[in-house]
Amino acid sequence: MKKGSKYGTHRVIQPKGALPQPAAKISNNMDISDNEILIDVEFLNIDSASFTQLKEEAKGDIKKVEKRIMDIVQERGKMQNPVTGSGGMLIGNIEKIGDALKDKIDLKIGDKIATLVSLSLTPLRIDKIKSIQPEIDRVEIEGKAILFESGIYVKLPEDVEHTLALAALDVAGAPAQIKRLVKEGDSVLILGATGKSGLMCSYMAKKMVGKKGLVIGQARNESRAEFLRSTNFCHKIIIGDVLNPIDILEKTLNANNGQEVDISINCLSIPNTEMASILPVRDGGVVYFFSMATSFTKAALGAEGVGKDVTMIIGNGYAKNHAQITLDLVKESGILRKIFKERFLR
Amino acid sequence: MKKGSKYGTHRVIQPKGALPQPAAKISNNMDISDNEILIDVEFLNIDSASFTQLKEEAKGDIKKVEKRIMDIVQERGKMQNPVTGSGGMLIGNIEKIGDALKDKIDLKIGDKIATLVSLSLTPLRIDKIKSIQPEIDRVEIEGKAILFESGIYVKLPEDVEHTLALAALDVAGAPAQIKRLVKEGDSVLILGATGKSGLMCSYMAKKMVGKKGLVIGQARNESRAEFLRSTNFCHKIIIGDVLNPIDILEKTLNANNGQEVDISINCLSIPNTEMASILPVRDGGVVYFFSMATSFTKAALGAEGVGKDVTMIIGNGYAKNHAQITLDLVKESGILRKIFKERFLR
Numbered sequence: 001m002k003k004g005s006k007y008g009t010h011r012v013i014q015p016k017g018a019l020p021q022p023a024a025k026i027s028n029n030m031d032i033s034d035n036e037i038l039i040d041v042e043f044l045n046i047d048s049a050s051f052t053q054l055k056e057e058a059k060g061d062i063k064k065v066e067k068r069i070m071d072i073v074q075e076r077g078k079m080q081n082p083v084t085g086s087g088g089m090l091i092g093n094i095e096k097i098g099d100a101l102k103d104k105i106d107l108k109i110g111d112k113i114a115t116l117v118s119l120s121l122t123p124l125r126i127d128k129i130k131s132i133q134p135e136i137d138r139v140e141i142e143g144k145a146i147l148f149e150s151g152i153y154v155k156l157p158e159d160v161e162h163t164l165a166l167a168a169l170d171v172a173g174a175p176a177q178i179k180r181l182v183k184e185g186d187s188v189l190i191l192g193a194t195g196k197s198g199l200m201c202s203y204m205a206k207k208m209v210g211k212k213g214l215v216i217g218q219a220r221n222e223s224r225a226e227f228l229r230s231t232n233f234c235h236k237i238i239i240g241d242v243l244n245p246i247d248i249l250e251k252t253l254n255a256n257n258g259q260e261v262d263i264s265i266n267c268l269s270i271p272n273t274e275m276a277s278i279l280p281v282r283d284g285g286v287v288y289f290f291s292m293a294t295s296f297t298k299a300a301l302g303a304e305g306v307g308k309d310v311t312m313i314i315g316n317g318y319a320k321n322h323a324q325i326t327l328d329l330v331k332e333s334g335i336l337r338k339i340f341k342e343r344f345l346r
Numbered sequence: 347m348k349k350g351s352k353y354g355t356h357r358v359i360q361p362k363g364a365l366p367q368p369a370a371k372i373s374n375n376m377d378i379s380d381n382e383i384l385i386d387v388e389f390l391n392i393d394s395a396s397f398t399q400l401k402e403e404a405k406g407d408i409k410k411v412e413k414r415i416m417d418i419v420q421e422r423g424k425m426q427n428p429v430t431g432s433g434g435m436l437i438g439n440i441e442k443i444g445d446a447l448k449d450k451i452d453l454k455i456g457d458k459i460a461t462l463v464s465l466s467l468t469p470l471r472i473d474k475i476k477s478i479q480p481e482i483d484r485v486e487i488e489g490k491a492i493l494f495e496s497g498i499y500v501k502l503p504e505d506v507e508h509t510l511a512l513a514a515l516d517v518a519g520a521p522a523q524i525k526r527l528v529k530e531g532d533s534v535l536i537l538g539a540t541g542k543s544g545l546m547c548s549y550m551a552k553k554m555v556g557k558k559g560l561v562i563g564q565a566r567n568e569s570r571a572e573f574l575r576s577t578n579f580c581h582k583i584i585i586g587d588v589l590n591p592i593d594i595l596e597k598t599l600n601a602n603n604g605q606e607v608d609i610s611i612n613c614l615s616i617p618n619t620e621m622a623s624i625l626p627v628r629d630g631g632v633v634y635f636f637s638m639a640t641s642f643t644k645a646a647l648g649a650e651g652v653g654k655d656v657t658m659i660i661g662n663g664y665a666k667n668h669a670q671i672t673l674d675l676v677k678e679s680g681i682l683r684k685i686f687k688e689r690f691l692r
Contacts, residue, residue, distance in 0.1 A: 007625075007652055009592060017590040019621045021651040022644055085643040121651040152653045173650065244363050246355055275365060279353070283666065289642070296635070296642045296660060304519065304663030305367045305467055306353055307498040312660035314642060317650035320629065 001099055004033030008148035011123055013077070020078070020148070021121035028077040028123040030144045037107070037147040038096035044119065044139040045170055047088040048196075049269050049292045050081035051137040057083075066129050069139065073126050080120035086292050087119030088137070089170060090145055091162065101149065114166055115145070116152040116323060136167075136344065154323040160330060164337065167344040168330045171197035173315065174267065174290050175204040175329055176322035181288065181313075182208040182263060187256050189264040189280050191242055191273065193217030193234060194224045196344050197290055198267035200329060202233040203336060205265070216255045218248065231335050242268055245275035252280035266291045274298040275306075283309040290315035347445055350379030354494035357469055359423070366424070366494070367467035374423040374469040374492070381495040383453070384442035390465065390485040391512060393434040396427035397483040403429075412475050415485065419472050426466035433465030434483070435515075436491055437508065447495065460512060461491070462498040462669060482509075482691070500669035506676060510683065513690045514676045517543040519661065520613065520636050521550040521675055522668035527634060527659075528554040528609060533602050535610040535626050537588055537619065539563030539580060540570040542690050543636055544613035546672070548579040549679060551611070562601045564594065577681050588614055591621035598626035612637045620644040621652075629655040636661035 004010045008020040011027040020026050032038050046054070046069075058064035073079050080087050094111045107113065115122060123146040130140040147153060154169060156162045174197040182188055188205045192198040198217070206215045217234030219225040225239050238251040252261060260282035266273060271293040278299070281287055287310050289299065299312050319325075330336055350356045354366040357373040366372050378384050392400070392415075404410035419425050426433050440457045453459070461468060469492040476486040493499060500515060502508055520543040528534055534551045538544040544563070552561045563580030565571040571583050584597040598607060606628035612619060617639040624633055624645070633656050635645065645658050665671075676682055 005592075007592070017587075017592070018618075019591055019648070019652070021648050022618055022621065085641070086647065117651050117653065118647045120647050150652050245365060246351075246353070246363065289660075292643055292646065294642045296640045296645075297638055299642075299660050300638065300663060301464070302367070303660075305463055306365070307463065307496045307664050308662075309664055309666045310662065312662060314635075314645045314649075314658035314660060316646065316654075316656065316658060318653055318655055320655050 001032070001034040004035050004148070006035065006149040008121065008150070019121070021118065024076065026077040026123055028125045030125060030146070032096055032098050032146060034098040034100040035149040036098045037094060037101065039090070039092040039113070039115070039145045039147060040095045041090050041092040041124070041141055041143045041145050043091045044079060044141060045088045045090065045166060046079070046137045046139060047081070047084070047086040047119070047292065048137055049084045050086045050088065051134070052269065053081055053083050055134065062132050062134055065134070066132060069129065070126060073124055078120060078122055078124050084292065085120065087122070089119060090115050090122070091156070091166060092145060095144070107155070112156045112162070113153045114156055114169055115147060116154055116169065116172065116318070117147070118317070122146065152318060157327060160327060164330065164340055165327060167196065167340050168200070168326050169323055171200055172322040172326040173317035173319055175200045176319040176325045177288065177316065178204040178265065179208060179325060180319065181286065184208070184210045185212040186263055187214040187216070187259070187261040189216045189218065189252050189261045190234065191218045191248070191264065191266045191277060192268035194219050194228050195267055195269070199231065199233060199336065199339060200326070201265050201267055203329060203333060206233055206235070214256060216252060216261065218242065231339065242270070242273045242276045245279045248276040249279040261285065263288065266294065269293055271295065272298070275302050278303050278308055278310060278312070279306065281308065281310050285310050287312045288315060289313065347378070347380040350381050350495070352381065352495040354467065354496070365467070367464065370422065372423040372469055374419070374471045376471055376490045376492070378442055378444050378492060380444040380446040382444045383440060383447065383493040385436070385438040385459070385461070385491045385493060386441045387436050387438040387470070387487055387489045387491050389437045390425060390487060391434045391436065392425070392483045392485060393427070393430070393432040393465070394483055395430045396432045396434060397480070399427055399429050401480060408478050408480060412478060415475065416472060419470055424465060424468055424470050431466065433468070436461050436465060436468070437502070438491065441490070453501070458502045459499045460502055460515060461493060462500055462515065462518065462664070468492065498664060500673070503673055506673060509691050510676065510686055511673060513686050514546070514672050515669055517546060518668040518672040519663035519665055521546040522665040522671045523634065523662065524550040524611065525554060525671060526665065527632065530554070530556040531558040532609055533560040533562070533605070533607040535562045535564065535598050535607045536580065537564045537594070537610065537612050537623060538614035540565050540574050541613055541615070545577065545579060545682065545685060546675060547611050547613055549675060549682060552579055552581070560602060562598060562607065564588065577685070588616070588619045588622045591625045594622040595625040607631065609634065612640065615639055617641065618644070620648050624649050624654055624656060624658070625652065627654070627656050631656050633658045634661060635659065
């Protein structure tokens with residue numbers, strides 16, 4: 001077996017010297033190096049921003065989405081949407097483990113895992129698309145994938161249904177980051193609180209702020225607000241238009257006794273919501289962007305333009321123990337389990 | 347006096363509900379609201395990208411540039427280049443202060459200031475263009491401008507030449523953020539250490555890390571490295587290719603006793619340098635992106651892709667007291683003043 005790079009750079013075809021994620025094309029040859037793992041893939045869970053873009057491009061025609069996915073993987077050696085840049089994750093069974101890893105990891109042949117690194121850097125070969133479930137961004141395939149030595153994964157737990165675990169793990173970074181960031185007594189605004197990461201962030205934020213804190217959840221209309229109310233994950237709920245930052249600012253102030261909040265968390269998946277995230281936060285506060293639709297320059301120039309001295313953080317999908325933290329949340333909250341089963345199973 | 351919005355939304359003519367910067371047209375009526383400041387303008391310093399575009403459009407004919415500037419301000423109520431979207435800054439004297447601000451700010455009638463918010467959101471009326479100095483993107487005018495309550499500015503110091511102060515203030519956010527972020531004993535990697543913001547960040551970082559810390563500056567070739575060595579702003583210098591993250595990682599480890607650094611600071615102005623910023627940083631460390639060429643998704647997915655638990659921050663051009671912190675640096679360091687005079691005057 002040949003020796004591979006920890007980060008998978010040995011598989012980059014173009015441009016040379018790049019890492020697999022920014023690379024335009026990587027090798028999806030399924031002969032593994034000594035520090036790679038071969039996975040027999042069952043499902044791809046396409047990143048939500050990516051899947052939305054694919055559906056729009058195909059004007060809702062699922063056959064066209066299917067063809068586009070095949071084409072992208074053919075071209076790039078990985079399922080990275082060229083427009084959004086994003087990927088997703090996969091589920092599969094361990095088929096082969098490189099010699100250099102065999103004694104270093106807790107996996108054995110046949111284990112069922114979910115990869116927690118993005119599909120945007122994962123060597124993938126699709127032999128056949130068996131079905132697409134567009135409502136949950138899921139693609140059932142026959143195919144193989146490679147996990148690098150630096151790649152993170154989780155063994156799917158036995159006491160939580162796999163589909164449920166996956167739905168939660170897809171946004172595992174979010175609650176883990178919130179757990180670290182939000183302190184007792186904080187006031188927190190969650191934009192897009194009714195979506196998957198929004199719900200998990202709301203639940204975690206409410207735990208962290210304790211009795212003296214305040215979690216404000218934003219919903220886009222009354223029916224979403226009604227749903228959010230039923231979860232009891234937020235102390236207060238505002239209905240507002242995230243494309244109108246002044247609207248969000250005023251409603252947030254109104255919900256927080258006229259004060260700006262300590263932290264805002266953007267869990268939306270639509271562009272041009274940077275200012276709605278920045279304006280409601282006090283000087284010295286934190287804006288956390290989980291949305292993959294965030295524009296770096298709009299955030300940077302936007303904060304400067306309104307003279308806001310806030311710390312803006314790029315959401316990192318990985319944090320130490322993030323998979324465990326997320327699975328614990330799902331085990332802990334019956335409401336979360338129920339919602340995930342009803343809405344987000346994948 | 348009428349009451350205005352802190353962010354100037356009361357002056358937006360089109361589209362309604364927008365903030366002044368993204369707006370197509372704002373009001374440059376010079377009757378001020380109670381929380382606005384009227385400025386008698388002397389100079390516009392047009393953003394470099396904008397001025398380059400104007401010159402190219404006019405095929406170098408300065409009379410045509412002059413007319414185009416007049417037309418843009420006439421159309422939009424602000425000097426925002428419709429092609430580049432960018433503005434610039436201005437210098438002028440305080441003419442009038444709204445009643446609601448009089449006792450809240452440190453300005454008085456007649457003070458000379460530079461605005462630190464972009465011209466792309468500043469209501470401006472030009473009565474006459476007196477001269478244009480194309481080599482320094484400067485336009486001398488007769489005219490008036492408005493500063494909103496959220497608008498930031500700096501009183502120009504008497505003991506630093508205005509041109510020098512302006513050149514430094516252009517990147518004022520960077521050293522102020524570094525002052526806050528970097529702690530004693532930290533190891534810090536500065537990518538693009540030989541540029542304007544890179545030099546200021548290196549100088550500030552070396553001050554902050556103290557005797558036990560380490561500042562590593564990256565230069566792209568030997569002649570830039572030689573220049574950087576002559577400043578003595580970094581403890582160590584690496585020559586490396588920022589488009590090759592593995593190269594930067596290895597050279598950084600080599601300069602830091604085989605250890606990853608606590609903090610990396612991206613002061614480059616070229617795309618695809620996210621991974622070169624992320625890889626050399628230890629888990630739990632910080633990556634600060636000042637580069638406007640940063641891609642949000644490349645950073646977010648890149649860190650996840652290599653399983654790096656780092657905090658990634660979007661560089662904010664504004665921080666409390668940033669102008670003063672920056673001017674203090676320029677006053678303090680003769681080397682910095684000399685470099686600025688030789689290389690960056692505007």
